[in-house]
Amino acid sequence: xxxxxxxxxxxxxxxxxxxxxxxxxxxxxxxxxxxxxxxxxxxxxxxxxxxxxxxxxxxxxxxxxxxxxxxxxxxxxxxxxxxxxxxxxxxxxxxxxxxxxxxxxxx
Amino acid sequence: xxxxxxxxxxxxxxxxxxxxxxxxxxxxxxxxxxxxxxxxxxxxxxxxxxxxxxxxxxxxxxxxxxxxxxxxxxxxxxxxxxxxxxxxxxxxxxxxxxxxxxxxxxxxxxxxxxxxxxxx
Numbered sequence: 549x550x551x552x553x554x555x556x557x558x559x560x561x562x563x564x565x566x567x568x569x570x571x572x573x574x575x576x577x578x579x580x581x582x583x584x585x586x587x588x589x590x591x592x593x594x595x596x597x598x599x600x601x602x603x604x605x606x607x608x609x610x611x612x613x614x615x616x617x618x619x620x621x622x623x624x625x626x627x628x629x630x631x632x633x634x635x636x637x638x639x640x641x642x643x644x645x646x647x648x649x650x651x652x653x654x655x
Numbered sequence: 656x657x658x659x660x661x662x663x664x665x666x667x668x669x670x671x672x673x674x675x676x677x678x679x680x681x682x683x684x685x686x687x688x689x690x691x692x693x694x695x696x697x698x699x700x701x702x703x704x705x706x707x708x709x710x711x712x713x714x715x716x717x718x719x720x721x722x723x724x725x726x727x728x729x730x731x732x733x734x735x736x737x738x739x740x741x742x743x744x745x746x747x748x749x750x751x752x753x754x755x756x757x758x759x760x761x762x763x764x765x766x767x768x769x770x771x772x773x774x775x
Contacts, residue, residue: 549719582761584700591752591765592692592700598758635700639760643718644690646700 550574550638552647560655567623569650571636576616580640583612583621586633586649595634596621626652657681657764659753664769671743675769677736677753685709685731688756691738692765693749701749704738705756721747743773 551574561567571581579599584592594603596612599619609624623630631654636647663675677689690705704717704727715727726739736753750768757763 580760584762586700591768592762593765594757594761594763597761603763637700637761639758642716644702644705644760646702648699 549643550577550641550645552636552638552645554634554636554647554650556650557648558651558653560653561626562655563628564625565655567621567626567630567652569621569623569634569652571614571619571621571647573617573619573638573640577638577640579615580638581612581614581619582637582639584635584637584646585630586635592635623652628654657755659755659764659766661751661753661766661769664751664771666772666774667743668775669743669745669773671773672739672741673743673771674740675738675751675753675771677738677766679734679736679753679755682755684729684734684736688759689727689729689736690754690756690762691725691727692752692754692762693747694752694768695746695749698749702762703751706736740771743771745773747771748773 553572555570583596586592600612611622633649633651635649658680660678688707703721706727724742728737752768753766754762755764
């Protein structure tokens, strides 16, 4: 099973301050990595797929990069609605696995 | 618009059984792989099972913690996806989400979730 490790666990930011989230895989997943946004009481939402492609309706302030084992999600200037928990997920191998999440909170 | 509506959640005793249903609309259900993803209280996300389309063999895959206890199935004539859970354990307590597949392994659209509580 591919283990995904996300860091930091919590990121405290002021609105507008750049957010950089990290996801590291225990073995190469090529670029088969996605990012999801999860807010309390809501279903997760796909943000980025295949490491760097924005999903439909996702604003351009979200970007993804990386390949192999190291990936980054960047929110260039977070809006109030972007404060949430973000999970990475790999589709390289079954079982499909998620990272433990990074909570992006308002400082 | 894609809609996924789960039903069937509730309180069940350890060792018991429960079946979740997911009614799908807004897309050609028979052409889409489907998944169940859960989130235990205060925990992260876990994909517990998926089923491919009949065109792709209709095969199923399960996560290790639920293998041999959970069964996913689909009824393309009813546009409905199922999760049959048996020998339930307290650690199966979670919100269960029905999701569509996206690009053969991501989770595109999600239902609102169905809470399953396993407790005596």
